[in-house]
Amino acid sequence: MRIAERVRTLPPYLFAAIEREIAERTAAGIDVISLGIGDPDLPTPPHVVAALAEGAADPATHQYPSNRGETGFREAVAGFYASRFGVTLDLASQIVPLLGAKEGIAHICQVLLDPGDVALAADPGYPVYVTGPMLADATAVNLPLVPELGFQPDLEAIPQETLENAKMVFVSYPNNPTGAVIEDDFFPRLVAFAKANDIVVVHDNAYADITYDGYVAPSFLATPGASEVGVEIFSLSKSYNMTGWRAGAIVGDPEIVDAYWRLKTNLDSGMFGAVQRAAAAALGGSQESVREMCRVYRRRRDLLVAALRTVGMHVEPPKGTIYLWVPVPDGYTSASFTQQVLEQADVVVTPGAAYGPSGEGYVRLSLTVPDERLEEAVRRIEERVRL
Numbered sequence: 001m002r003i004a005e006r007v008r009t010l011p012p013y014l015f016a017a018i019e020r021e022i023a024e025r026t027a028a029g030i031d032v033i034s035l036g037i038g039d040p041d042l043p044t045p046p047h048v049v050a051a052l053a054e055g056a057a058d059p060a061t062h063q064y065p066s067n068r069g070e071t072g073f074r075e076a077v078a079g080f081y082a083s084r085f086g087v088t089l090d091l092a093s094q095i096v097p098l099l100g101a102k103e104g105i106a107h108i109c110q111v112l113l114d115p116g117d118v119a120l121a122a123d124p125g126y127p128v129y130v131t132g133p134m135l136a137d138a139t140a141v142n143l144p145l146v147p148e149l150g151f152q153p154d155l156e157a158i159p160q161e162t163l164e165n166a167k168m169v170f171v172s173y174p175n176n177p178t179g180a181v182i183e184d185d186f187f188p189r190l191v192a193f194a195k196a197n198d199i200v201v202v203h204d205n206a207y208a209d210i211t212y213d214g215y216v217a218p219s220f221l222a223t224p225g226a227s228e229v230g231v232e233i234f235s236l237s238k239s240y241n242m243t244g245w246r247a248g249a250i251v252g253d254p255e256i257v258d259a260y261w262r263l264k265t266n267l268d269s270g271m272f273g274a275v276q277r278a279a280a281a282a283l284g285g286s287q288e289s290v291r292e293m294c295r296v297y298r299r300r301r302d303l304l305v306a307a308l309r310t311v312g313m314h315v316e317p318p319k320g321t322i323y324l325w326v327p328v329p330d331g332y333t334s335a336s337f338t339q340q341v342l343e344q345a346d347v348v349v350t351p352g353a354a355y356g357p358s359g360e361g362y363v364r365l366s367l368t369v370p371d372e373r374l375e376e377a378v379r380r381i382e383e384r385v386r387l
């Protein structure tokens with residue numbers, strides 16, 4: 001038996017090493033606090049759970065769902081995009097449900113890339129921006145996010161040769177892992193860049209509503225011309241604490257959305273109807289739980305920022321996402337600093353290099369642990385970490 005090259009060459013799962021370290025320490029009786037993984041600790045809002053229960057009790061949901069999505073689901077996505085982002089989506093041609101954003105990020109590569117094509121992948125970035133193209137027998141080329149540009153890529157600096165083979169670009173704001181947000185004309189420049197170079201923009205909008213300090217994140221599709229050059233991958237995972245539910249949507253350019261649907265009819269049989277109804281309840285219902293959750297994250301963010309500053313680190317509070325992206329002190333790599341925090345404080349952080357070469361020199365800390373654990377992590381950092 002021989003496992004195919006495309007799977008054998010996949011890089012190791014990002015958190016495998018961290019999980020091993022945690023398991024070893026836990027087995028030795030050490031209480032480890034992990035700020036390593038961004039998986040919300042708060043529960044899904046009750047009205048969403050109730051819609052799921054009601055949907056699950058309806059035999060109409062027990063048969064194969066349609067890959068186009070129930071009308072109610074698509075109406076809810078379109079309604080949300082209209083009210084939240086000011087974006088008009090056509091129900092019939094511009095929305096297809098996703099089993100989470102990760103599905104969309106991986107499979108859009110199968111839709112847009114032929115072997116030998118290039119995908120530009122925001123670096124640092126969500127690891128599937130690199131492995132998705134690999135699985136399509138294409139090549140991911142890192143697109144460095146430049147700290148001096150607010151963690152935007154320098155589109156002018158991409159070599160001509162790369163542009164000639166590039167078919168798509170992955171970007172995402174509010175950004176994982178840097179926490180950066182868009183506060184300028186980056187999206188209009190990206191649309192112009194996409195048109196000039198015939199490159200499809202795939203905007204990963206996984207953190208749209210996890211924002212702070214009055215910042216409101218736009219949809220890429222709200223930019224004039226965006227729907228003709230790209231798609232947005234939207235997820236309910238983070239806004240509604242639904243990472244376990246696998247609910248999202250691909251929206252935007254009708255030709256790409258239709259091609260995505262055609263691919264998908266060969267990959268899976270759609271999203272469970274009850275989950276679609278729950279997702280519709282989340283998008284169409286009160287957004288107060290989202291605001292409340294952001295208040296919780298903001299408080300945690302401020303606690304953690306204060307603790308890191310106490311031990312001498314330079315950190316700016318992000319305006320979005322559930323992460324702090326922190327430069328490591330002089331003399332450390334992201335890996336050595338991660339190791340030191342684990343050894344001194346029994347706190348897990350993620351080495352920035354795990355998100356791409358431009359992540360070297362940083363660590364990422366996640367805000368998704370319960371308040372008392374976060375407070376304990378803060379205490380340990382302040383008391384035990386010695387730089």
Ligand SMILES: Cc1ncc(COP(=O)(O)O)c(C=O)c1O
Pocket residue numbers: 038099100101102103126172176204206235236237243247248
């Ligand atoms: C930037 C980014 N995109 C996509 C995802 C995947 O989201 P989903 O749960 O919708 O698959 C994540 C999850 O952490 C993420 O950080």
